[in-house]
Amino acid sequence: MAKIVPLLAILLMLLHLIRPLGLPGLKRRRDFWKIAILMIAAVLFAAVLRD
Template sequence: MMSKALAVILLLAMAIQVIRPLNLPGLRHRRDFWKIAVFAIALMMLTVLIRP
């Protein structure tokens, strides 16, 4: 359940970044949405490793 919620939140963050940049450090331009995707992949890999 948590991984699905996390995936939805990160997908929304990527969509918002493309529409209007978040203006966070490292996310100042629309083209920086890939950084959120890389973070999402790393976070999902971490959750898979932590799961029993």
């Protein structure tokens, strides 16, 4: 499971570069970095909960 999350993040970022997802805050192609920030926050949150 831990290895699939980064793969999913990369897939979402590539998909967003090809065609913007249209979600609030993700309207333009150049907003793909926000997905990376969200995934980093999710990994940190999971690490805090695990300890």
